[in-house]
Amino acid sequence: MKIHYADWNEFRASKLKLDMSRGKPSPEQLGLSQALLDDPAYTSALAGDGTDCRNYGALLGIPEARRLFAELLGVSAEETVVAGNSSLALFHDSIVFLLLHGAPGFRPWRDQGPVKFICPVPGYDRHFSICETLGIHMLPVPLLATGPDMDEVERLVARDPSIKGMWCMPKYSNPTGTIYSAEVARRLGGMPAAAPDFRLFWDDAYRFHHLTEERVATPDILAICKERGVPDRPILFMSTSKMTFASGGVAALASSIGNVRWWEKHLSIQTIGPDKLNQLRHVKFFRDRSGVEAHMDRHRALLRPKFDAVHRVLDTLLGGVPSVSWTRPKGGYFIDLVTPPRVARRTVELARSAGLTLTPAGASFPYRNDSTDQHIRIAPSYPSLEEIELAAEGIALALLHVTGAQAAA
Ligand SMILES: Cc1ncc(COP(=O)(O)O)c(C=O)c1O
16 A cells, blocks of 8 residues: 655654544534434424423433433333433443442442452543542453453452442443453353442443444343343443534433432432433434434444554554554444553654644553553544544554564555
8 A cells, every 4th residue: 555654754744733532523424413403303392202301301311212222222211211411421420329329228339448440451541530530449450352351350359349340341342342252241240249239330332333344232231130130230321422423412321220210319419301302303313223223334434444544554564563463343433553562652652742642552541551551542533534544654653663663564
């Protein structure tokens, strides 16, 4: 393939300015949902049961939105809560409720001593920020090809009652694209936990964000946990942030009926009702699961060429360079570039000095501590196709410059 820059110095001289630090949808992707704003067919105030969406109420979401998200998550509408614009806010609030009020039938986590969470790594920096800010001690566990290292997870969770939670991204994990196997999900649902109020925070953010024609299914963690006698263990989360509008979409959670009642009780202190107008707009826009899947095919058509472009550049410039590898995700928003030890941070800093802003190295680890300093998160979604090719060259050339290795090309 055509490579635009002969070496790092040429890239630096090009003065490319690009911020690739977050996995944001591109303007073209946002445009796929423009009708939500422009088409009066999607705007109305009355829900199917007569609820006036302009008014207070429907704390757990309007019935048609609960039905839609239940269908999307493969659970019942009674197990589903449809909320405001952000699943991140739902993670945060569920953990705060557990810390301050406790799980149903249990004392508040904060009254039971230190609280620890299992954090598969690399993982999502904002999960870790929530733990850090709330004083939850994070225990990193390696993320293997089929999900978290379950031998390690089972060992830790079985013996330590202060381990109250675990972050899980079952499909197209941020940043590695990892897909949890059915076996991993079965072990997560079935493992003995020393803490009876232990929770799985099952963040299914990329449930519909396929990059290939294969629509990989997420293991049904609610059913697994029900079957294993721990129905309250999992809380599922998703949102339409990367389907319609990022921070202007709709978020939802699903869990046991007991947990839904618990959520309702604490939520009723926090708000009188969610943005039901946006919920109704989204239901009319998507209609059902097949509507969501068709819409996500259009996202895939925009995203896939950008991932392909990054892969082509990395293959060309870094293929065969010792100790350098990268993920080829089947979905999600990121590529994890793995460098030789102790060079990721310097590579990111060098790229930044030339105008290319990446996610800070180490961000995918608790306390920003990537002990071997080997991971760089590449977020190809936002830049244009032309820009992403140049940016990928910049990243590869920065890495070659830092390591002193020769380009493969
Ligand atoms: C794994 C994961 N969960 C959650 C979010 C944020 O979701 P929301 O926009 O619903 O708050 C992101 C955003 O990048 C993400 O990567």
